[in-house]
Amino acid sequence: MEKQSSTPAVNVDQQRRSFLSGSVGLGLVGAGMAAGLVSGSASATTQTKSDRMANYKAEQLERVTQELVPPPMVPKHDQVAKGKPKVVQVKLVVEEKQVELENGTKAWVCAFNGSVPGPLIVCHQHDFVELTLVNPASNALAHNIDLHAATGALGGGELTLVSPGQEVTFRFKATKAGTFVYHCAPGGVMIPWHVAMGMHGAIMVLPRDGLKDAEGKPIKYDKAYYIGEADFYVPKDAKGKYKAYDTVMGSMTDVLEVMKTLTPSHVVFNGAVGALTGKGAMTAKVGESVLFIHSQANRDSRPHIIGGHGDYVWPAGSFTDAPQTNLETWMLAGGSACAALYNFRQPGLYAYVNHNLIEAIIKGAAAHIKVDGEWDDNLMVQLKKPSNITTA
Template identity: 30%
Template sequence: MENQKGLPIGNEVKGNVVLAQADIKAPKAAPTQVASVTPDAKKRVAKKGELNPIFEGADFIDIIERDENLSIRTTSFVPQNTKPDKTFTIELNEGKTYIGQGVVYDGFLMDGGVPGQTIVVQEGDIVEMKIKNTGSVPHGASIHAAYTQTSKYVGKVQPGETKSVVFRATVPGVYMYHCAPGGHAIPMHVLFGQYGMMVVEPKETKYKLEEELGRKPDINLYLLQHEFYASGADAINGDLLYTAFNGKVFRYVEEPIVGRPGDYVRIHYLNIGPNRTSTFHIVGILWDYAYWQGHPDKFQYGGQSITSGPTDSWVVEFRLPPDEGSYLMLDHAVGATSRGSIGVIVADGKAEPGPKTYLAEAPAYTEAEKAEQIEKATRTISPFGIGNAEADRPVYYGPEQKEVFVKIIGNSFHPKVIEIEPGTKVTWINEDVFTFMAGEYSGIHNAIGINGPERFATPLLAHAETASHTFTTAGENEYMCAPHPYMKGKIIVRQPKVVEEPKGGCSTTGSPAGAAGLVLIALGLLFVRRRN
């Protein structure tokens, strides 16, 4: 039996840590999220040379027969009415989540946070993925573990809809899954936070260290590295504000991974990016084995680090040395380290024995905790909207600036907030390039006033097109993009300066001549005083 996260019942869940209640010697619990093959699934297993009965009546039967009898693994295709061994529901929407260090992130969410849930299945499982859109814009899914068509089933999920796709997990490894509504929205929704980790565990081939030690790991760490951006422009240019492991800046500094000297550790590592290359390293550790993309057959001995571009993944295995202390894990591209991707593994001889599992998903908070975090946040960032005053300060333009340019890039206005003099012309220029399709799926934008003293609306702008409006009335003008209503900007028009005229009589302070007169009078008085 499994709970709603797919974890075997009998495990104790504490936040992001799953503590199994048994060991091989005592006896051991089943691996996280991997269930035994159901009787229905057993009936579907076909011998080489025989067509699996799940394909009866399917199109392209000649291709299926060929692929089922190759020496390499088959594709993930199964008819969509195939009964799944495992079902997972992914909820997509927009909102706020706490990412640590007093910072709230206002972006696109999976399962209420960034990243989404950790999905673990076994090689050969028939998997159903349900994509539920509880947001206000179209969402979708791309599942990298699926060697088959997924976009036509879950590529465009409208608000309020739930769609699903069924596939067979045929190739073991560590994979990314992410939101993919289609077109321009695919990179935007990934940049804005909608992604997660999926692991296909090998069914028969064991990882080398497990084979040598004759047991499962003491610590199973699913580790996802990712980035946060304060604006769409920063996201497009790769100018990150924070990096994190599993949804929180410096998470495993505040909440170290705790094991014992001699523990067998397995890390399923995935660099989401979505822009930076990582070189993951643990101080004081050399890998016993490292497996490219997490595939058990693609292993190498030793090594100090693993190099990963966006979506690259590894499984690494090692033993904690017989020496108590802290082992620092970090991205050795140290600019990212200083922004949050660093953590600690503590070897403590008095620690509770494993097995322990740490999942690659956002920390779980109650609604009350979320509300308190949002209220007390020192900074709120949003890649497409306006964060708090500290995060998105106004850019000031003086009276000498007769025209101001606002770029539209990465589904955001840049700068987001400007302050100008009355009579200043604001010109928007669309720097997003993908202008095929329409609506959320396109990089076509406009600017339309939604609140403030002036009414304005530009036409829809394709790449490099411009439109302008001259602001004459003092006040704050909030605006958005009609095809992407989460994109927000603000134009503050200052009050015009009033020069007061003298009320009458002789004024000696209103002009340079008057000031010069005062100087002459003072010098005259000084001269008379000296003569006396």
């Protein structure tokens, strides 16, 4: 279904003024967030290597372009930084479109680079990220990006607000190491609505010397996957059937009413029920260590690998802190991203779920990992096949 050409585009200048002044305009934009991230200063008397890395200016550094890829894949990157920090250039193009969540049920999304979630961005601490945000003229809404990895008021939100037909480039220094959410936050009610339309993603800022355990020993991974959990709020008609809409603006009023119930119709990984199962399943081999980056921009989640564990888990996302170890399930706070590493010991089909099993099984928050390799009877073995019960 095509968008109607009569749909009005939001005036970005009016939205920016409303965003900063706290006024509400046209029922679409509203009070700006009073938020800011403050970076502490080091008091050490001697300059460490980390201090030197932090002191570089962007103009002094090599510029590299990162090729972003659709989740669950992650961009090519070095686990340990090489040389000086870099200016990592990335580009995100907003696409407003309809997607199928499950069996013909459709929802309008605002997708960074066309995917829900948006692509994972990877850099190292003290790198600069230079991000270009493109809002094509074919879109109906104003958009921006708030990066939880950025240090500064609104996470770059005020500096990146663009109306349809505009693009903007801004730069920030990755001062903190960890996994972080990014999302659209154009002001007022548009903030939760855009997030609930899948307009979020994650950035992983690796320590320059790589991941470490509690004793400072290096932790390496053989591959990595990015899982973006999203909650959707699809309205139903009087007969209990999910409704569909011709335009993104046409869906807004009804979707907001469902959102007020705080009860999602769907909770999914990577944009749709079953997106990471079947042909879309993640893969690994026995003996491989896999890093899972998991984000949820809106609601709490409980990642769990059925048949596996979190060998090393950074549940709050901070790579500066020592990882927790040997967890069965870990808590992910809404509005954050976490990382967990597991070394697979047995072959087979593993389920990776939100261990609110209602959301996993009924609403869609489940994925699969296909693991190849040799079975180890010492870890698990069936001693007796199922047979009929005999009575004395």
